Amino acid sequence: MAEVLGAIVPATNGFHDTQSGLKILVVGAGISGLSAAIGLRQQGHTVQVYEQSRFATEAGAAIHLAPNANGVLKRLGIDAAASGANLMEKLTEYTATGELTREIDLKEPNSIWQHDWLLAHRIHLHDALKRAATSTIEEGTPVKLNLSSSVVEVDAESATITLKDGRVVKGDVVVGADGVHSLTRTRIPGGDAQVxxxxxxxxxxxxxxxxxxxxxxxxxxxxxxxxxxxxxxxxxxxxxxxxxxxxxxxxxxxxxxxxxxxxxxxxxxxxxxxxxxxxxxxxxxxxxxxxxxxxxxxxxxxxxxxMPVIPTWVKSRLVIMGDAAHPFLPHQGQGAGVAMEDAAALAVVLERDLRAEDVPERLKLWESIRYERANRIQEYSRLAGRDVKEGVKVNMIEYTNYNFGHDEFDNSAQRLREWKWAQTPQIYWRMPIAFGPMPGPRQNHQGVGRQSEHSTFTTASIKFKTSRTVLQNLFPPGNKKYRFKSPGTVAYCSFSQTHLDQMEWLGGSGYKHIGLYIHGVEYVKDNGDVISGTYMPILFESLTDPIVSGREELGMPKLYSSIDVYRHGSESYRINTGWQGSMWGNFVLEGLKPVSDVGAISGNLSGEADDGILVYRYMPKVGRTNKGQSAEEHAVFVPFKEDMPQPQSKRVWQASKASFKIDAMDWNALPTLHHVIARLQEIPVYEIVGAKVVEGTGVPDVGAARRID
Known part of the structure; x- marks a missing residue:
């Protein structure tokens, strides 16, 4: 047993069980340590800071708060100007003998940065950081600041520190912010490098x-x-x-x-x-x-x-930052700013509700974010400090664009997003990709598959006999691989309309679609194999989200249409389709009678017991000079037996009478659809051979879709 924080507790526990978030031990209460403590506190973690001094004889000088550093402070809730920091307004350079060599007005350049370039008193800044860390009115649990607490040992694997008086404290993370003569650095591989x-x-x-x-x-x-x-x-x-x-x-x-x-x-x-x-x-x-x-x-x-650049700043649950990781020469005034950037990045990657077991990999991510930038600015500082006699022109602001034009909170947040996206390589991406993988019917925002067993469907279909020669003209132009199984000139197709509901990916709501399904079609592959199915040249949907996901992820030929359904009890089922008030389709199923043998009725979206759906994917090349050229073009097949979940028909009604009417109107009425509806209007109806309404549960996500050839 050891006494920790005034209580008798096991030597491996330095926190109360009621405290939430990660348990973080920060070694060193300088600018980097306190900045990290504030950011981590704001993420909901419990932070203990251990400082070997008593702050009793603290002295100080001024410190540059360049825009990159001042931005970090603002995001931590600290207004340096309120503590006396003043604006950097002018740079003047003289030779040693007093000859004026350069004057630069920095008021105007300051305006191009999101945050001001300030000149602060180090003690005033440090006091502001201490107040923010330990405040009882700010967000999160106040940071516990332990003074006169010299750390003599660190165990990176267990995130344990040992104090000079023998106390042992265990956390989930140890942050080494103990300066250029860092003890924590010596526990990092390669950290034995000497200043x-x-x-x-x-x-x-x-x-x-x-x-x-x-x-x-x-x-x-x-x-x-x-x-x-x-x-x-x-x-x-x-x-x-x-x-x-x-x-x-x-x-x-x-x-x-x-x-x-x-x-x-x-x-x-x-x-x-x-x-x-x-x-x-x-x-x-x-x-x-x-x-x-x-x-x-x-x-x-x-x-x-x-100090030489060391190979890593991380070991297991131990991370070093600021001067402990990369001590700076003062020639750019960026040492404290880069240390604050380290702190900002750490607060971002150790996000709220992070599991303790995920800490080591997040610390590696932090290092990948900070390593190149910090070492580069460190090298810039060396270059800026070279003697004039070496023949090198000294320019203090030569590297300002790289140094100042950076917001580490924003940068780290994006790197964390990209890292999370990369953890699920098999995840759907759709435009616009700047916002990350797109949730949809086949995955949530984390790439986890959707549950659609309890989603419901109602499918109304009208099957009719028509002309094969008319239908085959709806095959992709110039593609000779699609054919009918039957050599006859009579063929069958269906208009099938489905109302989907209780869709998890749409927040429990749903949408409607209606398509033309041409039955008895085969696709002959390059190797001679034949795939049988129903060919779908067009599918109209009433909601943007499934249209976009189906076109981009599956290659489905989808367009928008309004789809309104009116059901009069169990007697009739009426469908009206249109665009901006121009009604192009009317479908009616009448005399609906329940069918007792529900299991014999297919719940496939085509309305028939097909093997699957055949479609053709076409994506155009970008640009006026590439008109008529495809960027991607190929056949797609959706095998129903492989799709999940399998639909389960619950109730079925057979219609005694069915009819439909297609009206293409003109280009003014249907400016984007006229060419499509006109072709549908051309399809002759020799005979209505069947019509039914099927209700059931389980909506396939069409994830079984695959490219042919």
Missing amino acids: FPSGKSAFRFLIDRQAALDDPATKKFAEKAGELIIWYGTDRRIVMYPTSDNKLLNFVCIHPENESGASGEDWNTEANKSTLLKVYEGFDPDCVALIGKANPESLKSWKLLD
Whole structure:
């Protein structure tokens, strides 16, 4: 037993049983750790953060919140401007001796980004993150922030951490956000890579902007709000920009590490003001006067550390992020922003209601989302920090389009969608594919097959004798593989209308269709085999969704028509079909009498006991120059015996009299259907040989449809 969070509990459990979501342990309460904690909290997870410090001696400087970083903060519910962050408005560059080399107005470029480029005080930002993480009024369970809690061991497989005082805490995920000298990184394969000095060190400090304004020699450097100024020497530079509502000026002074003797590898190592001035003694006197206003008590220095790219940031249930995974040199001001992007991506992939057993594969997905971008920006930072004397033109904003034009929440959400889609490779895609696989009669939105055993159908069919020579002209033009079984000039076909209802894929509702079914047709394959069935040249439906799914997924020749059914008790069944009020068809079944031997009556959609349906798929090529050319063209067969579920006839009525009338009208009345209805009108009726109405359950999804040849 071990004491965890003030209670005596088993050593493997650090959370109350009533807590919902994943149990997430975050090691480190810096910007990346707190950003991750907030995002994960908002996803409904329970988050514990373990920080080795007490935050008692926290110092800080300014931080760039470029549009990509500021966007993450906004999505986390944090308004940095409300905490004193000010707009980045201008970039000015000087040589070391004070010669002006470039001025860029950033007000207008700022407008092309969705979010502002802000300059914030690190402490103010950190405080805002802490408030958001631990707030009792925000969405989700407040994050538990455990200070003075140094982690000494991590088990990636069990998601367990061991604290310095012996406490053991188990979760579902461990997030390593413990900085450049990360312990958690050492538990990742390849994480034994050592950080190394980059050859540069940096002084950092803040001065009151008013102090610069009060000095005639330095006033020019502080007059413009939101102005970032860089003085470039051959192997050193000074970067200055305002923060805290333009009240403070932040300095980062990068120089060869051997000149300052900086031994510290963190941000809070005290520095000597005289050393600062000596390092930059050859710079413009006005610039030297400006840095000379540094408060000796706030002056810090640290070595700029770099690290080789490591092969992975994930092991089982352990993930590392921010400086623990990819420590940044400060030359672009993107270190914190990329760490916040890491946090955003993690919150997206560890979505609400995620099962604990799915964590390892989601962490791998997270790595695939973040690995290339973070390492690329890290390399950009190295390039931006090269010395001028190397003959390389230094351009701080050279990589801004790649850095700034990115929203990690949106990016990760899309990558998660695409990953989910890829988990079900056998899933229907239909236009428009940008929105993902299309749910329909054969699958739901997750690719799971539909249940249609309890769906109902009512099929009314009228079978009649007619001319084979007229019907065979409805075979696909130029295709000689379709033929009638009988050599005679008499053939049979049916108009069959079905009302489908209680369809799961339509939310329990239904639709109607009516088609022409030509019986006794064969298709001769390339190898000489013969397929027998009923040929369907046209099927009208009353709803867009089944029309589109049937055309694209199955190759069915579907068009729209209104289909209205009037049933007078059990005596008659009337069908009217039309387009925008122009009624082109009227079908009547009268004198309906119940049939006792229901099992002998087929419930197939053709109205007859056919082997299956033969259709012809045709998709045109795109574009005016490709008129008359097909992109895809082939025969399709739907074997009824292989379709699921099999329809079950429940009640049947035989008609004593049936008739139908087809009126093609003209192109004005039927502007999209006239050519079709005119051909149907040409079909002669020699004799009505049968008519019936069949009710039943079980609607086949036509998923047995397959290409012929």
